[in-house]
Amino acid sequence: MSHSSPYQQSFTTIESAESATAATSIETAESTTAARDVSPPAAVSAARDVSPPPAAARDVSPPAAASAARDVSPPPAAARDMEVDDVDVHEVPECIASMIDRGSVESHRLFLARRTAMEMLRDRGYSVPEAEIARTLPEFRAWWAEKPGIERLAFTTTLVSDPSKKVQLVFCPPEPVKIATIREIYLQTKEENLSRLVLILQSKILSRAREAIKEIFKFKVDIFQATDLLVNITKHVLKPKHEVLSADQKAKLLKEYNVEDSQLPRMLETDAVARYYGFDKGTVVKVIYDGELTGKRVAYRCVF
Template identity: 50%
Template sequence: MEVKENGTAPLPCLSKYVDPSSEESHRYYLARRNALVMLRDRGYDVSSEDISLSLDDFRNVYGERPDVDRLRISAKHISDPSKKVKIVFFSGMVKVNAIRSIAADVLSQETITGLIIILQSHVTNQALKAIELFPFKVEIFQITDLLVNITEHILKPEHRVLDDKQKKRLLKKFSIEEKQLPRVSKKDAIVRYYGLEKGQVVKVNYRGELTHVAYRCVW
């Protein structure tokens, strides 16, 4: 599309001024940083230096067109070091051979209890079936899911995940069973962000003219 200005000759589309390589590194920078913050919010030990890395420093380290294998992240849970998660990035369509390669690479080098895959494209049906064979939980995010941190949005209420003891106290306090709590889907963006499982409960603080608290059980 071209744009005319004051009846003069048409100006070239502004997208022509965008450096594709810079855009690519910027997307990976944002996705990786927000993935690190997501892990930290889940209770994993993540370096604050990695989170605060500037875009320029990111480009100095990983280049304008980052090698996705270098962007991988490994982290242990602070309260339970036996829990270890790995994040891997894919730049193109993910086929079954790519999943087999990741399985051979990751499982042969370290013991992990969770895997997060961040995609630029999509996963084939055969690859999805291969993912189901992993002996631990595998989560899939599109890179666009992580370009912003949804928990920091001004319109998003504050969510806090209850541990098992807090959940039991809540049910006892109101003399109810788990199934009587309002439900939230496992596909909900906040549920996916925190990696929650069925039965976990989140406390939601709504702030505005009328401040109130609600509880939701993942279902």
């Protein structure tokens, strides 16, 4: 009877375990391959044989959804509150239409420019009837439609404090202003004995025509574009108040501060406010500020 050593028994056990593991791995791999290669014909056949439910079955809504659809309609009281009077429906378009200007743009522009020019003459101290300023756009268009003509927009008035000083407001044609236009205006106004002339342009003025104004007219001529008078800048809430000092007030101011008028803060003659009021060079203006940001204070400006 032969006896094996402990080392031989251990080696035999290891070989047996390795053989069993290898056999198990081979069987598992073969089973997996067979499972991939074989497609279940019953499942494929069942998938082909499945047909969508009939149309009637699709159209059948569940009872809960049908009940919710019936409950969507508002109660009778809410339905009565949602009713709208037919009169209100027709009033909305009329209200909106009243804010739409269906007239010509030219007549609207001329109306605004002439009204601002009238306000400007009044603020300069000239006599201007209140009816000229209070005229509405429909009234202006009705008056303008009777006899359209740029010459109808002209206006002549005198200074309230000195009626001998006369000013005339003249609108120029929409074409560019040339020397011929200036000469024509001079022939129309030379018999008026004017002391000032205000020209409202609807187009550009040529440089030679501007030079001709200085040569032909012996008094000051103010030139404005119609687009500059669409809005009265003096009505802006942030604009301070301007007051012209008389000769005595000017002398008193210069003596009080012991300065010359050239030493005062300046306002250019081309300033928008200076052009609106027609300030001449050397005029001293009292500017009164009264606002939340500036507070209440007074400043003086001399026009140069």
